Amino acid sequence: MKKIGILGATGYTGEELLRYLSRHSEIELVFATSEHDAGKALRDLYPWLGRFRDSHLITGEQALNVTVDLVFLCLPHGESARWGEKFLTRGVKVVDLGADFRFSDAAHYQQWYHQPHPCPGFLAETVYGLCEWYRDEIRGRRVVGNPGCYPTATLLAALPFLAAGVVAEGPIVVDAKSGVSGAGKSPTRTTHYVEVNEGISAYKVGRSHRHVGEMEQELSRRRGAPQSLVFTPHLTPMSRGILAAVYLPLREDLSGDDLQGILQTRYAGERFVRILETEQPSTRWTAHSNLCLLHAERISGVPMALVTSAIDNLGKGAAGQAIQNMNLMLGFSEEAGLL
Numbered sequence: 001m002k003k004i005g006i007l008g009a010t011g012y013t014g015e016e017l018l019r020y021l022s023r024h025s026e027i028e029l030v031f032a033t034s035e036h037d038a039g040k041a042l043r044d045l046y047p048w049l050g051r052f053r054d055s056h057l058i059t060g061e062q063a064l065n066v067t068v069d070l071v072f073l074c075l076p077h078g079e080s081a082r083w084g085e086k087f088l089t090r091g092v093k094v095v096d097l098g099a100d101f102r103f104s105d106a107a108h109y110q111q112w113y114h115q116p117h118p119c120p121g122f123l124a125e126t127v128y129g130l131c132e133w134y135r136d137e138i139r140g141r142r143v144v145g146n147p148g149c150y151p152t153a154t155l156l157a158a159l160p161f162l163a164a165g166v167v168a169e170g171p172i173v174v175d176a177k178s179g180v181s182g183a184g185k186s187p188t189r190t191t192h193y194v195e196v197n198e199g200i201s202a203y204k205v206g207r208s209h210r211h212v213g214e215m216e217q218e219l220s221r222r223r224g225a226p227q228s229l230v231f232t233p234h235l236t237p238m239s240r241g242i243l244a245a246v247y248l249p250l251r252e253d254l255s256g257d258d259l260q261g262i263l264q265t266r267y268a269g270e271r272f273v274r275i276l277e278t279e280q281p282s283t284r285w286t287a288h289s290n291l292c293l294l295h296a297e298r299i300s301g302v303p304m305a306l307v308t309s310a311i312d313n314l315g316k317g318a319a320g321q322a323i324q325n326m327n328l329m330l331g332f333s334e335e336a337g338l339l
C-alpha cells in the first residue's frame with residue numbers, strides 16, 4: 001500500500017480524486033487538506049463517500065508532518081508550486097493538477113501566468129503528464145504536471161496528425177465548449193448559475209486563454225517547429241464535460257477513412273482513448289470516466305480535417321488522468337482505480 005495525500009480536497013478536482021482513490025485497492029489516503037474546512041470530517045462534505053469517510057481534513061502545514069509517498073496538488077496555480085516544492089524537498093512524489101509543472105521553461109510559464117515561477121529549479125525534472133504520449137518518461141518520475149482540461153481534449157485529437165506529418169503550415173483552429181465545473185468551485189460574476197444557465201458564450205478568444213501556452217508547447221514539440229493555435233473556448237450550461245472541435249489544415253489529399261486510420265493506428269491498445277467510427281463524441285458518454293472519445297473526418301471542398309474530442313474535464317481532464325499518472329509513477333497497473 002502506498003501512502004497518498006491530497007492538497008485541496010474541498011475543490012472539484014479534489015472531490016473527484018477522492019472518488020477515484022476510494023476505488024483504488026493499492027493506496028491508503030493519509031491526509032486530505034483544506035485551509036477553510038480543516039477539522040471537518042470528509043463525510044460531512046461528501047456524504048456519498050464510502051472509504052475515507054471518517055478521515056478529517058487537516059491544513060497544509062499539518063500535512064507536512066505526515067509520512068506520505070505521493071501528493072496530488074489540487075490548488076490554484078502559484079500555490080501548487082509553493083506546496084509542491086515543500087513536498088519534493090522532503091522526497092515525496094508530486095502530481096500537480098494545476099499549471100505550475102506543465103512547462104519545461106520558467107520564462108514560458110511567466111509569459112502565460114504573468115508571475116515568476118515559484119520554484120523553477122524543479123522544472124528540468126517535470127514531465128507533461130499526457131500519459132498516451134509520455135508514458136515512458138512518466139514512469140518512475142517524481143514530479144508530473146497533469147495537463148489542463150482543454151489541452152487534454154485538444155492534444156489527444158491533434159497530436160496523431162502532427163506526428164504523422166500530414167498537417168500543413170498555418171495555425172490549428174480549436175473551438176471548445178466546457179462545463180462550468182472547469183472554472184472551480186467558487187462562483188464568479190461570469191460563472192454563477194444565472195449567468196450560465198440557458199445560454200452560451202465565448203471567452204478569452206484567439207490566443208488569450210492561458211491554456212494556449214501549454215497547447216502550443218506540445219503541438220510545437222510534436223511538429224518539431226513552432227505551431228500556432230487559434231483557440232475559442234465557450235462556457236456551456238452543463239456541470240461537466242469538454243467538447244473540442246479541432247480544425248487541421250492538411251498537407252495531403254486524405255479521405256475520412258485515412259484520417260480515422262491515423263487515429264486508430266496511434267491509439268491502438270489504449271484503454272482510455274476510443275475512436276468512434278460513425279458517431280460524433282458526446283460529453284454525456286465520458287461523464288465520470290477517464291475516457292477520451294475521438295472522431296475524425298475530412299471537410300469536403302477544403303483541405304482540412306475536423307477532429308472532435310470529448311472528455312470529462314474532471315475525469316480525463318483532471319483527476320482521472322492524475323490517477324493514471326500516479327499509477328505510472330508508482331509502478332501500479334495504469335488502469336488501477338479507473339475502471
Ligand SMILES: NC(=O)c1ccc[n+]([C@@H]2O[C@H](COP(=O)([O-])OP(=O)(O)OC[C@H]3O[C@@H](n4cnc5c(N)ncnc54)[C@H](OP(=O)(O)O)[C@@H]3O)[C@@H](O)[C@H]2O)c1
Nearest residue numbers: 008010011012013034035036074075097098182184185318
Ligand atoms: N476544475 C477543472 O475542471 C480542472 C481541470 C484541470 C485542472 N484544474 C486545475 O486544478 C486546480 C484545482 O482546480 P479546482 O477546480 O479543483 O479548484 P477549486 O474547486 O476552486 O478548489 C481549489 C482548492 O484549493 C484550495 N485552496 C485555494 N486557495 C488556497 C491557498 N491559498 N492555499 C491552500 N489551498 C488553497 C481550496 O481549499 P479551501 O478553500 O477549502 O482551503 C480548494 O480545496 C487548479 O489549478 C485548476 O486550474 C481544474
